[in-house]
Amino acid sequence: MSTHLSPIVSEFDTEEQAASHDRWFRAKVQEAMNSTKPRLAHDDAMAKVRTELEKRRNARAGRPLV
Numbered sequence: 001m002s003t004h005l006s007p008i009v010s011e012f013d014t015e016e017q018a019a020s021h022d023r024w025f026r027a028k029v030q031e032a033m034n035s036t037k038p039r040l041a042h043d044d045a046m047a048k049v050r051t052e053l054e055k056r057r058n059a060r061a062g063r064p065l066v
Helices: 015-034 042-060
Strands: none
Touching: none
């Protein structure tokens, strides 16, 4: 039986859930670190995010997309 965690301490209900998520997250990080895909520079990634956010703001405001 897993110990229940306080919502103040953890977003998970039990230690089992927290441990399961931790294992999953660590595996995803390791997978990304081992990837041979081309890397995207931080500034390029942020430029893409800013462009996408601006498109969404314009769409929400009813203005035509650029």
